[in-house]
Amino acid sequence: MQRIVDALLFPLLAVVSAFLVGAVIVLLVGDNPIRVYEIFFASAFGTVDGISYTLFYATPLICTGLAVAIAFRCGLLNIGAEGQLIIAAFAAAWVGFTLDTSKWLVIPLCMIAAIVAGGIWGGIPGLLKARFGSHEVINTIMMNFIAVGIVSYFTQYYYRLPGDPILQTKPIVEQAHIPRMNAILAPLGIDFPAWLPLNLGFVIAIIACVVVYVFLWKTKWGYELRAVGVNPSAAEYGGINVSRSIVIAMCLSGALAGLVGINEVLGYRYRYYDGFSAGYGFTGIAVALLGRNHPLGIFLAAILFGSLVRGGLFINIFSDRVSKDLVVVLQAIIILFVACEAFFSFLQKPSTGGKS
């Protein structure tokens, strides 16, 4: 019981503190914080539509949150989820508009393309770290920019429909569309509005949570990966191949980020759209930190952030002082508070010396 309280206490404190700082900012720009937060949560959780949009916006964040977390567990900071998911989304789209075959073939191939492309893009900095010791933070940042450049180049020069003013590829074939929630729930007798974008990608994200949990805590590789994260020298001394764990962690991290491409391309836009990611990779850092790098925590944190995205769209409409950028600000402040856990140390019981 004490464990659960401890696990929830700091993230909750961080969120509440961030909302308080956010309220001060709202006052500063001249709106009423209570009204603003009411709009946020009413629009995100008040209706079936609202909830389903919240879950839809949470889907990419579950994936990037897991991506950042699995690297964190190995002691690595993956700031490159953004680049990994961009490459993955493009790869999924490329397979989707290139292969015109049965859906039983093209959908799995699109998914594999996204996962493998993300995995490779994440694996490169892992390999560079393992082989040359170069810092993964710098390399993943650099590779974000490289991903944006490469993908926008191919979109612009090769795969854009002639005359299309928008920087996006041609659409994927219809067989490559994955089912939306209404098609999934219909056989169960549940009537779900057909126009809501929530799709199979959300189910895949939940499965990913379970897989990551099992991998990290029930397999040998997961154990080794965590051991490296806790203390690499001790892990090495204990006979664990540290380099291999680093490469595996970064490949898996990239592959998880790549799942965003499935939700986005196969389930929603049905093409690659340049600039589709609203910083999902970076929000993933906030999600992982807030969720304490645990799949269950990540799931809950992603839903919180998903609700903020949904609320932000409504704030844009209903307030002439506050914009949806408040969401980005709240995210950043939440990261600041979670990272500064020591800030809340005045609440802790005085230490009794040893580990209690």
Place this chain on the structure above:
Amino acid sequence: MINATDIINLSLIGSTIRLATPLILAAIGGLYSERAGIINIALEGIMLSGAFTGAAIAAKTGSPWLGLIAALLAGLAVALVHAVACIKYRADQVVIGTAINILFLGVPALFSKAFFGSSGSTPQLEIEQRLPNFLIYIAFLIVPFTYFVLFYTRFGLRLRMVGESPEAADTGGVNVEKMRYMAVLISGLLAAAAGAYLAIGQNSLFTRNMTAGRGYIALAALILGNWHPVKTLLACLFFGLAEAISIRMQGVVDIPNQFIQMVPYILTMIVLAGFIGRVHPPKAIGQPYVKERR
């Protein structure tokens, strides 16, 4: 047919220097912080804070000088947040830096809607309301100055000691925390100046995410320059040249712009991997210092 002289000529040097200026200011700022052992990924966010504050205050008051002062104060404030989180609360320096970068994607957009009724930009300034070119001179003077401070003054020696071996510095009577605070604040001032130069020197308004990754390029230059002021300057000039060429080639040559823009990033990865020389980051970089109590 286009001539090579259309791309490479005397005015290319001028634009290289102008484009390198914000990189130099930010990279040298980062140098102070990282030489003292504090990673400063937040350069991008601090630049944005300086750019926005500078442009907003210049637009409200009509004075670029007040804009610059406000930008520097904003940079100091943001750097102070970074310093307190990293030094006092011993938070992960990369995570804090990333949070600050995210924060300043949002803050300018949020404030510009409320104060200027726009979605992320400030009002356009008159040409004569822009800063004169003096920040360019400052950028080029700060390099020899930093070289001198770093290697020929007591302050510089202590700064490097704190970044290489804080325990030894502490034993030698140096106040590690104070040195680190000062270093991060200096980096805040310089990065904010870089942002102000972008918004009210080179341009005449702030636009959404106008730094476009220059804070990260400055960081790349710092790594390429091996945390040495003169080598960092050369790296910044090289990146400035790459940007100048890429701007000139737009619409002239059919080489996709994307590839020229990627050069700094790819080069940094190659250098980091040790294919060109060796990188020697400060030894205690990224590690919070916990004073031993006995």
